Structures are given as structure tokens and as C-alpha cells.
Amino acid sequence: MKLLTQAIPRYLTVCILACLYDTNALAETQAASDVTELETVTVTHKKLNPPNSKPQLDVKTQTGSRLGLTSRETPASITVIDKATIEQRGAQTTQEALERAPGILVSSQPGSAGSVSMRGFTGNQITQLFNGISVQYDVVAARPIDSWLMDRVEVLGGPSSFLYGQAAVGGSINYVSKVAYREKSHHSALFNLGEYWNRRASYDYNGQLGDSKNWFRANVSYLGSEGSMNNTKANSGVLSFSLLSDLTDKLSHTIAVEHQIEKRQAYWGTPLLNPTVNGQIIPWGDARLANTQIKGQIDPGTRFKNYNAADPIFDQQVTWIRDILEYQFSKDTQFKNTFYFYQGDREYQNVEGYDWNATNTAIIRNLSFAVKHDQTIIGNRIELTHDDKVFGMPLKTSAGIDVAYNKQTRSPSTEGGTVSTVNPYNFSVGTYWSNPLATGYVPGARNKLLTVAGYLENRLTLLPKLNLVTGLRVDDIDLENKNYRTPTPPTAANPFGSPADYHRHWTAVTWRAGLMYDITDNLNVYGQYSTAASPPAGLLTTATMTQIRNFDLSTGKQAEIGSKFDFWDKKGSGTVAAYWIERTNMTTQDPQNPQSVLPVGGQSSIGVEANLGLEITPEIAIQGNMAYVDAQFDDFSETVGGRLVSRAGNQPTNVAKWTANGWLTWNFQPEWQWVFGARYVGDRYVDAANSIVIPAYAVFDTQMTWKVHRNAAITARVKNLTDETYAEWGSGGTQPLFLLRDPRIFQMELKLDF
Numbered sequence: 001m002k003l004l005t006q007a008i009p010r011y012l013t014v015c016i017l018a019c020l021y022d023t024n025a026l027a028e029t030q031a032a033s034d035v036t037e038l039e040t041v042t043v044t045h046k047k048l049n050p051p052n053s054k055p056q057l058d059v060k061t062q063t064g065s066r067l068g069l070t071s072r073e074t075p076a077s078i079t080v081i082d083k084a085t086i087e088q089r090g091a092q093t094t095q096e097a098l099e100r101a102p103g104i105l106v107s108s109q110p111g112s113a114g115s116v117s118m119r120g121f122t123g124n125q126i127t128q129l130f131n132g133i134s135v136q137y138d139v140v141a142a143r144p145i146d147s148w149l150m151d152r153v154e155v156l157g158g159p160s161s162f163l164y165g166q167a168a169v170g171g172s173i174n175y176v177s178k179v180a181y182r183e184k185s186h187h188s189a190l191f192n193l194g195e196y197w198n199r200r201a202s203y204d205y206n207g208q209l210g211d212s213k214n215w216f217r218a219n220v221s222y223l224g225s226e227g228s229m230n231n232t233k234a235n236s237g238v239l240s241f242s243l244l245s246d247l248t249d250k251l252s253h254t255i256a257v258e259h260q261i262e263k264r265q266a267y268w269g270t271p272l273l274n275p276t277v278n279g280q281i282i283p284w285g286d287a288r289l290a291n292t293q294i295k296g297q298i299d300p301g302t303r304f305k306n307y308n309a310a311d312p313i314f315d316q317q318v319t320w321i322r323d324i325l326e327y328q329f330s331k332d333t334q335f336k337n338t339f340y341f342y343q344g345d346r347e348y349q350n351v352e353g354y355d356w357n358a359t360n361t362a363i364i365r366n367l368s369f370a371v372k373h374d375q376t377i378i379g380n381r382i383e384l385t386h387d388d389k390v391f392g393m394p395l396k397t398s399a400g401i402d403v404a405y406n407k408q409t410r411s412p413s414t415e416g417g418t419v420s421t422v423n424p425y426n427f428s429v430g431t432y433w434s435n436p437l438a439t440g441y442v443p444g445a446r447n448k449l450l451t452v453a454g455y456l457e458n459r460l461t462l463l464p465k466l467n468l469v470t471g472l473r474v475d476d477i478d479l480e481n482k483n484y485r486t487p488t489p490p491t492a493a494n495p496f497g498s499p500a501d502y503h504r505h506w507t508a509v510t511w512r513a514g515l516m517y518d519i520t521d522n523l524n525v526y527g528q529y530s531t532a533a534s535p536p537a538g539l540l541t542t543a544t545m546t547q548i549r550n551f552d553l554s555t556g557k558q559a560e561i562g563s564k565f566d567f568w569d570k571k572g573s574g575t576v577a578a579y580w581i582e583r584t585n586m587t588t589q590d591p592q593n594p595q596s597v598l599p600v601g602g603q604s605s606i607g608v609e610a611n612l613g614l615e616i617t618p619e620i621a622i623q624g625n626m627a628y629v630d631a632q633f634d635d636f637s638e639t640v641g642g643r644l645v646s647r648a649g650n651q652p653t654n655v656a657k658w659t660a661n662g663w664l665t666w667n668f669q670p671e672w673q674w675v676f677g678a679r680y681v682g683d684r685y686v687d688a689a690n691s692i693v694i695p696a697y698a699v700f701d702t703q704m705t706w707k708v709h710r711n712a713a714i715t716a717r718v719k720n721l722t723d724e725t726y727a728e729w730g731s732g733g734t735q736p737l738f739l740l741r742d743p744r745i746f747q748m749e750l751k752l753d754f
Contacts, residue, residue, distance in 0.1 A: 047059055048082055048084065049573075049613070050084075050615075050621065050665075051082075051084045051085040051087075051088040051089070051665070052085060052088060052089070052613075052621060052622075052623045052663040052665050052675065052677075053613050053614075053615050053621035053622075053623060053665065054572060054573040054613035054614070054615060054621075054623070055071075055079070055080070055573050055574065055575060055611050055612075055613050055623070056071065056080040056082060057070065057071045057072040057564055057573055057575070058070050058071075058072055059071070059080060059082075061074070061078055061080060061154050062131075062132055062154065062174060062176060063078065063129070063132070063154035063155070063156045063163075063172060063173075063174040064076050064078040064154075064156050065163075065398075065457060065459075065469065065471075066163065066383065066385075066398040066400070066455075066457050067385070067396050067398050067457055067458075067459050067469075068385070069459065069469075071564070071575075072524070072564050073459075073467075073516070074469070074514075074516075075467075075469050075514030075515065075516045075526035075527070075528045075562075076156060076157065076158065076512075076514065076526075076528060076530075076560065076562075077102075077156070077157035077158070077560065077562060077575065077577040077579075077609060078154065078155065078156055078157075079101045079102060079154070079155040079611060079625075080152055080153075080154050081097055081098070081100075081101060081152060081153045081154075081155075082151070082152045083150060083151050083152060083178070086147050086150065086152075086153070087190070087751070088675065089663075089677065089701075090701070090703065090715075090717050090719065090747065090749070091147050092146065092147060092192070092200060092223060093108075093144035093145060093146065093147055093223075094142075094144050094145055094146075094147050094150060094153065094175055095107075095108055095114075095144035096144070096147065097147050097150065097153050098116070098153050098155070098173060100625075100661045100677075100679065101153075101155045101625070102155075102609045102610070102611050102625040102626070102627045102659075102661075103118060103119060103157075103607070103609055103625075103627030103629065103659055104116065104117070104118055104155065104659070105117035105118075105654065105655075105656060105659065105681065105684075105728070105729075106144075106728070107654070107728050107729035107739055108143060108144050108728075108739075109268065109269065109729055109731060109739050110266040110267075110268055110314045110348070110350065110352075111268070111352065111731075112139040112140055113140065113142075113143030113144065113314075114128055114138055114139050114140060114141060114142030114143050114144075115139055115654075115729060116128065116139075116142075116173065117654050117655055117656070118155075118157070118170045118171045118173075119157055119158065119170045119171055119579065119581060119605055119607060119629060119631075120170065120581065120603070120604075120605025120607065120629045120630075120631025120652060120655050121169050121170030121171075121581070121583070121603070121605070121631075121652070121655075122170070122652065122653070122654055122655065123139050124138065124139050124167060124534070124535070124538070124539050125167065125168075125169040125170050125534065125556075125583070126138065126139075126167075126168070126169075126170045126171055126172070126173065127160065127164055127167045127168035127171075127172040127173070128141075128142035128172075128173045128174075128175070129164060129172060129173065129174040129175065130174075130175050130177070130320065130342075131174070131175070131176055131177055131320075131322065132164070132174060133340055133342075133379070133381075134164050134165060134167070135342055135344070135375070135377055135406070135541075136165075136166075136167075136404075136406055136449060136451075136539065136540060136541050137344075137375060137408065137539055137541045137542070138167070139539070140346070140373070141318075141344055141375070142173075142175075143262075143316065145236065145238060145260050145262070145318075146202075146221045146223045146236055146237075146238045146260075148190070148202040148204070148219060148221035148223075148238065149177050149178060149219055149221070149238050149240050149258060149260075150175055150176065150177060150178065151176050151177060151178045151179070152176050153173065153174070153175055153176070154173070154174040154176060155171065155172075155173050155174075156171055156172045156173075156174070157170075157171045157560070157577065157579065157609065158170070158171055158530055158558040158560055158579055158581060159510070159512075159530045159531055159532030159556045159557065159558045159581070160172040160512075160530065160532070161473065161475075161508065161510035161531065161532040161533050161534070161556075162455070162471040162472060162473040162510040162511050162512045162530065162531065162532075163455070163457075163471065163473065165402075165451060165453055165473070165475050165508075166451075166475060166477065166506075166508055166532075166533050166534050166535070166540070166553065167532070167533075167534045167535075168532050168534070169532045169534055169554075169556035169581065169583050170581065170605075177240060177256065177258060177320075178204065178217060178219055178240065178242075179217060179242040179244070179254060179256050180206060180215040180216055180217035180242040180243060180244035180254065180256075181206060181215065181217070181244065182208075182215055182244070183206055183207070183208070183215070184207060184208050185205075185206070185207035185208065186204075186205070186206050186207065186753075186754075187203075187204070187205050187752070187753070187754050188202075188203070188204040188205075188751075188752065188753050189201075189202065189203045189204070189750075189751070189752040190202040190203075190221075190749065190750070190751050190752075191749065191750045192747055192748070192749045192750075193747065193748050193749075194717075194745055194746060194747030194748065195745045195746050195747070196225055196226050196227060196228050196742075196745065197224070197225060197226040198224075198225045198226075198745065198747060199222075199223075199224050199225070200221070200222065200223050200224075201221070201222050202219075202220070202221035202222070203218075203219070203220050203221070204217070204218070204219045205217065205218050205219075213245065213246035214243060214244065214245045214246075215243070215244040215245075216241070216242070216243050216244075217240075217241065217242045217243075217244075218239075218240070218241045219238070219239070219240045219241070220237075220238070220239050220240075221237070221238050222235075222236070222237050223235075223236045223237075223238075224236070227265070227267070228304065228742045228743055228745070229304055229305075229306050229740070230304055230305055230306040231265050231267075231306045231308065231310065231312070232264075232265050232266070232267045232306060233264075233265050234262070234263070234264040234265065235262070235263050235264075236260070236261065236262035236263070236264075237260075237261050237262075238258070238259070238260045238261075239258070239259045240256070240257065240258040240259070241256075241257055242254060242255065242256035242257070243255050250327055250328040250329070251325070251326070251327050251328075252325075252326045252327075253323075253324070253325050253326075254322070254323075254324040254326075255321075255322070255323050255324075256320075256321070256322045256324070257319075257320070257321050257322075258318075258319070258320040259317075259318070259319050259320075260316070260317070260318040260319075261316070261317045261318075262315060262316045262317075263315050264314045264315065265306075265308070265312045265313075265314065266308055266312045266313075266314035266348075266350050267306050267308065267739075268308060268350065268352045268353075268354070268737065268739075269354070269731060269732075269737025269738055269739045269740075270298050270302055270303070270305070270354075270737060270738050270739075270740055271298075271302070271307070271354045271355055271356055271363060271735070271736070271737055272284070272296040272297060272298060272356075272692070272736045272737065272738060273297050273298065273299055273356055273360050274356050274358065274360055275289065275294045275297075277289075277292075281358065281359060281360055283358050283734075284355075284692075284733070284734050284735065284736055285733065285734030287641065289691060290640075290689075290691075291691075292691055293690065293691055293692075293693055294691065294692060294693065295693045295695050296686060296692050296693060296694060296695070296727075296730065296736060296738060298725075298738060298740075299360075299424065301424065301425050302363075302424055302425070303725060303740070305424070305425070307351070307354040307363055307365055307422070307427075307429060308350050308351050308352075308429065309349070309350060309351045309368075309429055309430065309431055310428075310429050310430060310431050311349070311431045312349060312350045312351075313347055313348060313349040313350070314347075314348055314350065315346070315347045316344065316345070316346045316347075317344070317345045318342070318343070318344045318345075319341075319342070319343045320340070320341070320342055321340065321341040321342075322338060322339070322340045322341075323338070323339040323340075324336065324337070324338050324339075325337040325338075331387075332386060332387040332388065333384070333385070333386045333387075334384070334385045334386075335382075335383070335384050335385075336382075336383045336384075336385075337380070337381070337382050337383075338380070338381045338383075339379070339380045340377070340378075340379050340380070340381070341376075341377065341378055341379075342375070342376065342377040343375070343376050343377075344373065344374075344375040344376075345372075345373065345374055345375075346372070346373040346375075347371075347372050347373075348369065348370060348371050348372075349369075349370040350368075350369060350370075351365050351366070351367065351368045351369075351419050351429070352367040352368075352369055353365065353366040353367030353732075353735055354366075354735075354737065355734075355735040356424075357421070361424075362421050362422065362423065362424065363421070363422050363423075363424045363427070364418055364421050365418070365419040365420050365421070365422065365429065366417065366418050366419055367419075368419050369412070369413070370412070370413045370441065371410060371411060371412040371413065371441070371444075372410070372411045372441050373408060373409075373410055374408065374409045374411075375406070375407070375408040375409075375541070376406075376407050376408075377404060377405065377406045377407075378404070378405050379402065379403060379404035379405065380402075380403050381400060381401070381402040381403075382400055382401050382402075383398060383399070383400035384398070384399050384400065385397065385398045386398075390460065393460055393461050393462060394460075394461040395458060395459070395460050395461070396458065396459045397456070397457070397458050398456070398457045398458075399454075399455070399456045399457075400454070400455055401452075401453070401454050401455075402451075402452075402453045402454075402455070403450075403451070403452050403453075404449075404450075404451045405448070405449075405450050406447075406448070406449040406450075406451070406541055407446065407447070407448050407449075408446070408447050408541045408542065409443065409445075409446040410443075410444045410445055410446075410542065411441040411442060411443045411444055412441075412442070412444045413441055413442055442484075442485075443484040444483075444484055444485060445481060445482060445483050445484060445485070445542075445544070446481070446482045446484070447479065447480070447481050447540070447541050447542060447543065448479070448480040448481075448482075449477070449478070449479050449540050449541055450477075450478040451475055451476070451477050451478075452475075452476045453473060453474065453475045453476070454473070454474050455471070455472065455473040455474075456471070456472050456473075457469075457470065457471040457472075458470050458471075465517060465518040465519075466515065466516070466517050466518075467515070467516045467517075468513070468514070468515055469512075469513075469514045469515075469516065469528075470511070470512065470513045470514070471511060471512040471513075472509075472510075472511045473508075473509070473510050473511070474507065474508070474509050475506075475507070475508040475509075475510075475533070476505075476507055477505065477506045477507070477508065477540070478503075478504075478505050479503065479504045479505070479506075479540055479543070479548075480501070480502075480503050481501060481502050481503075481543070481544070481545070482500075482501050483498055483499065483500050483501060485498070487499050487500045492593060492596065493596060494545075494546050494596075495549070495596060496545045496546070496549050496550075497545070498544070498545060498546070499545060502545050504548060506533075506552070506553050508533035508553055509533075510530075510531045510532055510533055511530070511531055512528060512529065512530035512531070513528065513529055513530075514526055514527065514528030514529075514530075515527055515528070522565060522566040522567070522570065523563065523564075523565040523566070524563060524564055524565070525561070525562070525563045526561065526562055526563070526564075527559075527560070527561045527562075528558075528559075528560050528561075529557070529558070529559050529560075530557070530558050530560075531555065531556065531557045531558075532555065532556035532557070532558075532583075533553045533554070533555055533556070534553060534554045534556065534583075535547070535548060535553065535554065536548060536551045536552075536553065536554045536585060536586055536587045536599045537586065537587040537597075547587070549597075551585070551587070551599040552585060552599065553585070554583060554584065554585040554586045554599070555583070555584055555585055556581065556582065556583040556584075557581070557582055558579055558580065558581045558582075559579065559580050560577055560578065560579040560580075561577070561578055561579075562575065562576055562577035562578065563575070563576050563577075568614065571614060571615045571616070572612065572613060572614035572615070573612075573613055574610065574611060574612035574613065575609075575610070575611045575612075576608070576609070576610045576611075577608065577609045577610075578606075578607070578608045578609075579605075579606070579607055579608075579609075580604070580605070580606045581604060581605050581606075582602065582603075582604040582634075583602065583603045583604070584601075584602045585599045585600070585601070585602075586599070586601040586602065586603065586636075587599055587601055588600060588601030588635060588636045588637050589637045589638065589639055589644055591637065591644055600635060601633075601634075601635050601636045602633070602634035602635040602636070603631070603632070603633050603634060603636065603652060604631070604632060604634050605629050605630065605631035605632070605655075606629070606630050607627065607628055607629035607630060607631075608627070608628050609625070609626070609627045609628075610625060610626050610627075611623075611624075611625040612624055612625070618667075619666060619667045619668065620664075620665070620666050620667075621664075621665045622662070622663065622664050622665070623662070623663050623665075624660070624661060624662035624663070625660065625661050625662075626658070626659070626660040626661075627658070627659050627660070628657060628658055629655065629656075629657060630657065631651055631652050631655050632648075632649055632650060632651060632652075633647045633648055633649065633650050633652065633688065634648060635648055636648060636650075636688065638688055638689070640689075645689070647688045647689065647690075650685075650688055650689065650690045651684075651685055651690055652685075652688070653684070653685055653686060653687060653688060653730065654684050654685075654686075654694070654729055654730060655684060655685075656681050656682040656683065656684045656696075657682050657683070658680070658681075658682035658696075659679075659680065659681050659682065660678075660679070660680045661677070661678070661679050661680075662677065662678045662679075663675060663676065663677045663678075664676045664677075670707075671706060671707040671708070672704070672705070672706055672707075673704070673705040673707075674702070674703070674704050674705075675701075675702065675703050675705070676700070676701070676702045677700065677701040677702070678698065678699070678700050678701075679698065679699050679700075680696070680697070680698045681696060681697055681698075681726075682696045683695060683696045684730065685730070686730035686731065686732065686733070686736045687732075687733045687736070688733075689733070692730065692733075692736050694727050694729075694730045694738065695726070695727075697724055697726035697727075698724070699720050699721075699722070699724050699726065699741075700720070700721040700722060701717070701718065701719050701720070701721060702717070702718050702721055703715050703716060703717035703718070704716050711752060711753050711754045712750065712751070712752050712753075713750075713751045714748070714749070714750055714751075715747075715748070715749040715750075715751070716746075716747075716748055716749075717746070717747045717748075717749060718744065718745070718746050718747075719742070719744070719745045719747070720741070720742060720743060720744045720745065721744060722744070723743050723744040725740065725743070726740070726741055727739060727740055727741070728740070728741050
């Protein structure tokens with residue numbers, strides 16, 4: 001609160017000074033100001049290629065740079081998934097929209113429902129942003145929400161701490177919300193009904209308030225399902241509104257508010273059968289399975305079973321508030337201030353662990369767990385962008401300061417031991433609170449994280465076709481932890497113990513340098529080097545002394561080369577990129593003391609990505625992407641049976657070497673369109689030992705759309721056309737689970753635009 005009371009007077013002072021600025025002296029920049037403001041608010045309402053055709057290379061992005069560059073102008077791999085593409089692909093959540101980007105895997109597993117695998121890295125090594133803002137708890141806070149709120153999803157490959165702060169080793173994902181824009185009046189509505197009582201009703205309005213210079217936008221959506229798995233009912237509602245006001249010819253103001261609420265019965269996964277070797281069933285974790293690779297298998301009779309409690313809770317309420325002030329000092333200088341507030345309340349009550357007994361005849365249920373999260377963020381970001389020349393060379397510069405105060409309180413309650421042993425096919429699991437008796441929510445710990453950052457980015461045109469893009473960020477990170485449980489003294493396993501409170505401080509300096517050369521107007525090449533910083537383990541918003549101790553931050557670095565181009569008389573466009581990433585100083589177990597850890601671990605990856613689209617004729621278009629990554633642990637060890645085992649050279653969990661996506665769009669009549677989509681994901685591993693294989697899969701989707709009126713279209717859609725049984729994610733080691741995706745699902749949809 002003290003930070004808030006200090007920030008508001010400064011913010012108001014900036015507003016007053018901006019309003020008092022001599023607007024007469026800037027009158028000649030009126031036209032330029034109007035254009036700049038229009039582009040700022042309606043980035044993806046201009047120059048968009050049709051969905052599933054050519055990639056969006058010529059729209060300004062918010063993720064790869066703060067300089068207002070397009071994807072084509074940025075020396076990095078950037079994918080833009082606009083709202084029209086999200087809708088055409090039938091993506092109802094942010095994760096469904098994201099997962100078809102090059103090299104991306106996603107999972108909504110309840111324990112970390114925002115899980116993403118990208119460029120050989122997973123979890124908190126991927127930053128997920130909301131309108132360019134990190135809540136620093138991404139793997140949990142980025143759980144899938146209704147995609148109706150999104151204007152687009154942008155994906156930046158590789159380290160990007162120089163833009164968004166600590167973390168972001170494998171890449172950054174930015175969910176960009178719909179906000180008011182300068183349009184007289186527009187309405188959109190979407191209604192969906194499908195199998196498993198999958199239902200959706202959404203509405204979007206944007207319009208001018210009378211003849212004033214104010215534009216208002218409102219979005220509301222309901223998404224519900226009974227779930228294909230047993231006992232997985234889900235209901236969610238989202239609401240957003242924003243007001244854009246041109247206060248003067250140079251000054252604009254936007255207030256944007258979003259509220260999300262979700263109630264969901266959680267499915268934590270389907271247990272894998274203990275493998276049979278030479279006719280004998282051997283339980284997972286048995287020493288006889290060491291140095292073997294076995295494809296995980298489920299019992300078909302458990303395909304739709306959910307072994308969680310009868311009344312599971314996986315609920316969330318989130319509120320976002322953004323207050324954005326933009327001022328055009330001149331055609332060359334712009335100012336932007338963003339004040340933001342975030343409140344997230346999450347609640348869990350689940351039985352999370354399930355394992356076959358030694359004879360594969362019963363399911364043992366354990367890991368009963370309940371917890372509440374209460375997270376609040378208050379922050380303010382000031383940015384200044386200026387165009388100039390240095391020794392006759394055009395230079396565009398963006399500089400800013402970002403201050404964020406992040407507080408999270410966790411109240412966990414854990415019940416040890418076995419909950420129950422049940423018949424795999426016919427069982428009663430009981431309620432969470434009565435079997436076993438839970439202790440209720442007991443305050444555990446509170447983390448307070450204050451981050452003060454300064455950043456600078458430049459684009460210098462060395463030659464008419466050669467540009468140097470650089471970025472630098474300095475983060476001052478201050479962490480305070482309060483332990484509400486009984487403190488514990490140091491031990492061999494934890495030399496620092498669990499103190500009543502502790503304080504840590506870090507300074508992180510990260511940067512990027514990239515060169516881009518335009519060989520022709522339709523072909524460029526680039527090379528870049530970037531760095532990252534992240535916690536040695538875990539997340540700072542929930543970090544314990546056991547995880548961070550007196551360690552420095554983990555570091556990451558990437559070298560990338562690539563090209564962005566048009567071909568076939570600009571009927572086609574594409575991007576290709578090759579990269580190498582290394583992360584060091586991550587925690588690994590101490591070879592001299594297997595119960596302790598050292599910050600000397602390492603992980604690396606090398607890979608290639610391609611994203612191509614072609615408008616073959618005015619009626620037929622194709623788009624596809626592929627990614628290959630060779631990722632490994634360079635230095636990483638685990639304790640197995642009291643003995644330290646090196647995992648160096650092994651592939652990280654839930655990382656697929658090969659992924660690919662493709663779409664064919666055929667407008668075979670003026671009112672009729674057919675779309676066919678395909679996705680392939682190669683083998684992955686559940687564990688760091690690489691002993692349990694998640695089998696590769698291929699899935700196909702298809703849909704037919706009939707435009708019954710110029711303002712209305714009906715779509716019939718089939719997802720997972722071949723009814724493939726496949727796992728989106730794997731978890732556990734001695735108690736492995738596959739998180740299975742939905743079977744074949746049929747949906748009908750009505751879209752209205754007027």
C-alpha cells in the first residue's frame with residue numbers, strides 16, 4: 001500500500017504536466033499523432049492475412065520488441081496468432097490457441113495448469129505475459145482461460161529477460177487482450193454447442209460514445225462442459241470492458257478491466273500400468289527397470305476414469321486493471337505510462353496421486369492436498385520512444401522503468417499416506433473432506449517480491465538495408481519470505497533449514513544484440529545473441545530457502561540465425577530459424593552429499609523451426625510449421641534408492657524432438673469453406689531417467705462453414721477426427737501419469753458480426 005500511495009501522486013503529476021504541455025507548438029504534428037495513436041490501439045486490425053494462409057509478418061507486435069517493429073523487422077523468431085485465426089481453428093481457450101504455434105506443447109494439468117514446452121525448456125523457464133506484464137508465477141497463473149478475451153497470442157522464441165525480466169530462457173508468450181479502438185460501432189457474437197455438453201456463448205461490442213472522442217468496448221463470455229473424463233465438470237465466465245478517450249489531440253487514455261472466474265473439477269491424470277517384462281509385472285521404480293525404456297500404457301478400461309475425490313476443487317478468480325496514458329510530444333517522440341493491478345485467488349482440494357498396485361489389479365490413491373493462493377501485484381511502467389539520427393544514421397530508441405510489487409500468501413494442508421485402494425473400474429472415491437479428514441487451510445508462507453527495472457532498446461540503421469537492434473535491462477530484485485509454520489534447524493539435506501523469515505537480493509543484467517540485412521524487399525536474414533536470468537530452482541513468488549539458499553540467479557544464453565521472406569510473387573511467406581540455447585547455474589544434487597543441492601547444473605538445446613504459408617489460388621490456401629529440437633541435460637543428477645545417478649545427456653521431460661502442424665483451407669463456393677488441420681508430436685519422456693516414453697501421436701481436425709448471410713456463418717466441426725487416444729503431458733516417476741486429451745468431439749457453431 002505504501003508503494004501505491006507513492007506511485008499515484010507521481011502518476012497524477014505526469015498526467016497534469018502532459019495536459020499543460022504547449023499543444024500549439026505541436027500543432028503541425030496533428031496528423032502524425034492521429035496515425036500513431038490509431039496504430040497503437042488497433043495493431044492487428046490492419047494488414048492481416050486471412051486465417052491459416054500466410055504468416056502475419058507485417059503487423060506490429062508487442063512481444064519481440066518495444067520499438068513498434070513488425071515481425072519481419074525483428075531479428076528474432078515471432079509467431080502471431082490473431083483472433084480471426086483463433087476463431088477459425090475453434091480454439092476455445094488460450095492454450096488451444098497457443099499449442100499450434102511452431103514447437104509448442106501445452107498442458108492444463110491442475111498442479112501447474114499453465115505448463116508449456118518450448119525450444120527444449122518447460123515450466124518456469126518459459127515466461128507467459130498478459131499484455132506484456134508478467135505475474136512471475138506463470139506456470140500456475142497462465143492456466144487456460146476463455147480465448148474470447150484475446151485479440152491475439154504472440155510467441156517469441158528464446159531468452160527475452162532483457163524485455164520482461166527474470167526467467168524467459170526458452171521463450172516468451174504474450175496474451176494480448178481486446179481493448180477499445182476507434183470504430184463507430186461493431187457487434188460480434190459466438191454460440192457453440194457440442195458433445196459432452198460443451199457449450200459457449202460470447203458477445204463483443206466496440207463503439208463510439210455519441211459524437212465524443214470516447215470509444216467503449218465490452219466482452220462477456222461463458223464456457224462450460226461436462227467433460228469427457230468422469231467427474232470433470234467445468235464452468236467459467238469472463239468479462240472485460242475498456243474505455244479509450246482522446247483527451248486532447250496529443251493525449252489519449254485507456255482504462256481496461258478484466259475479470260475471470262472459473263470453477264473446475266480437476267483431472268490429474270490416468271495411471272500407467274506397471275510394465276510386464278519376460279512375463280512378470282515389475283512396479284515402476286524397481287531397480288530391475290534401470291537403464292530401460294518402456295512405452296507407457298494405460299488400461300483401456302480406465303480411459304475415462306477420474307480417481308480424484310468426488311468433490312474436487314480447482315477454482316480461480318482473477319481481476320486485471322490497466323490504466324494507460326499515451327502522449328505524442330511530436331512526430332518523433334512518444335510517451336506511455338501503464339499502471340497495472342492484478343489480484344488472483346486460487347483454491348485446490350484434490351487427491352492428486354494414483355498408482356496401480358504391484359499386480360495391476362487395484363488403484364492406490366494418495367497425495368491428498370488442499371491449498372489456497374492469494375496473489376496481488378501493483379506496478380507501474382513508464383516508457384519513452386524517440387526517433388532521431390546519429391551521424392546521419394536513423395536511430396529509434398525506447399527506454400523505460402518498470403516497478404512491480406508482488407505479494408503471494410500460500411495456505412497449504414497436506415494429508416500423508418494412502419487415501420484409499422479402489423477397484424480400477426467400479427469404485428467410490430468419497431469426498432475430500434471426509435476421507436481423509438483434512439486439517440483445513442493453515443497459513444504456510446508469504447513471499448514479497450519487489451522488482452525495479454530499467455531497460456533500453458535501440459534500432460540503428462547502419463546502411464539502408466542493414467539494421468542493428470540492441471536491448472539492455474537491469475533488474476533489481478528484492479525478496480522477503482515469512483514462514484508461518486514452525487521454523488526448522490539446518491540439516492544435511494537442507495543446510496539452511498526453514499527459518500522464520502529470510503531476505504534475498506539479486507541484480508540481473510540481460511541483453512540482446514541482433515543484425516538484420518534486407519537482401520531484397522522480399523528476403524532478409526538475421527543473426528542475434530540474447531541472454532536470460534532466472535531462479536536456480538522454482539519461482540521467486542513461491543521460493544523457499546531450500547530452493548534458493550545463497551545461490552545466484554541461473555543464467556541463459558542463445559545464438560540464433562534466421563530468415564523472413566516472401567515467395568511466388570508474394571503469394572507465399574515464411575520464416576526459418578536455427579538456434580542454440582544453454583542454461584547454467586541451475587540446481588543439481590551434490591555428488592558429495594546426495595541430500596543437498598549445488599547451483600552447477602546445466603541444460604542446453606539446439607534446433608530449427610519453420611513456418612510457411614501459401615495462397616495457392618484465391619480459393620485455396622495452406623499453412624504449416626515444423627520444429628526439431630535436440631535438448632539435453634548437460635549436468636544434472638538425481639537420487640535413486642539413496643544413490644546419486646547422473647542424468648547428463650538425457651532428454652528433459654515433456655520435450656518432443658519433432659512437432660508439426662498444418663492446415664488446408666478451401667473456399668469452394670462463395671458461401672462455403674472447408675478447413676482440414678493436422679498435428680504431429682513425437683515421442684517424449686515422463687522422467688529425467690528417460691525410462692518412460694510418452695508415445696508419439698497424430699491428430700486431425702476438420703470443419704465446414706456455411707455463410708448463410710453476410711453477417712452470419714454456421715460451422716460444423718470435428719476435433720480429433722480419428723478418435724486418437726493420446727497424452728498431452730506426462731508426470732511422476734515411480735508413480736507415472738498420462739494427462740489424456742479429449743476423444744473425438746463434434747461441435748456446431750454460430751458466428752454473428754454486425
